Amino acid sequence: MPSKIPKDSKMIREGKLTGRIVQIIGPVVDVEFPVGNLPEIFDALEIKTPSGRLVLEVQQHLGDNQVRTISLGSTDGLKRNMQVIATGEPITVPVGTETLGRIFNVIGEPIDGKGEVHAKKFYPIHRPSPPLTEQETKQEIFETGIKVIDLIAPFIKGGKIGVFGGAGVGKTVIIQ
Known part of the structure; x- marks a missing residue:
């Protein structure tokens, strides 16, 4: 098995x-x-385009000395022999x-037009789930303000909701 580079490698710190x-x-x-000098599985690589x-x-x-990667964007315009930089860490x-209330793309960049996110913590996208003892089990109702929905089919905060209906019936209004 080929040797892997350590996370604190000078080559990575200097972007080399x-x-x-x-x-x-x-x-x-x-x-x-x-x-x-192979990057580890799940490490992020960057290509300047x-x-x-x-x-x-x-x-x-x-x-x-080759790795297979998945592109998290369009590969249009990529060519053989283009330079790829190893970041030394996962996404x-x-x-x-x-x-x-924010919307992010797959690499954690905000795409809602509300500017940068000044978060204190960042987690890798590949990490184990928290133990059940650390998960909150309290259920809280999400009030939509639409009496029929709140009474007959209330939404649970943090849960998954499927909204089905024909064109022009107000599906988007519910989720805004």
């Missing part, structure tokens, strides 16, 4: 651990790194009260 794209098949991108940055997540070590997302 770079690889190159060797193959692109849809959202799957294979990246080659220098001998003995003309439209900003593209984040990849390592899914598999292929051998021959993290903000957590806490600062995130309530």
Whole structure:
């Protein structure tokens, strides 16, 4: 098995651990790194593109110093031999009260137009679930303000809700 780079590697801290794209098949991108310097599974990789940055997540070590990644954005415009930078850490997302009512993309960036999130904590997207003893079991009713829904089919805060109906009946009004 190829050796992996430590998280506190000087190459990562200085942003010097770079690889190159060797193959692109849809959202799957294979990246080659220098001998003995493979990023770990679930680590984030970045590619600088003309439209900003593209984040990849390592899914598999292929051998021959290559990793297979999944692109978390469009791979349009990517070419073989483009430079890829290893971040040395997994994708993290903000957590806490600062995130309530906000909308994020898969890499934790706000997409609701309300500016940056100033969260105190960030958690990796791949982490174990909290033990049941730490989970809150209190159920609280979410008041929609629509008497028929609140009386006949009340929504539980934090639960999953399916809203079905024809066009123009007010589905969007309920979730706003």
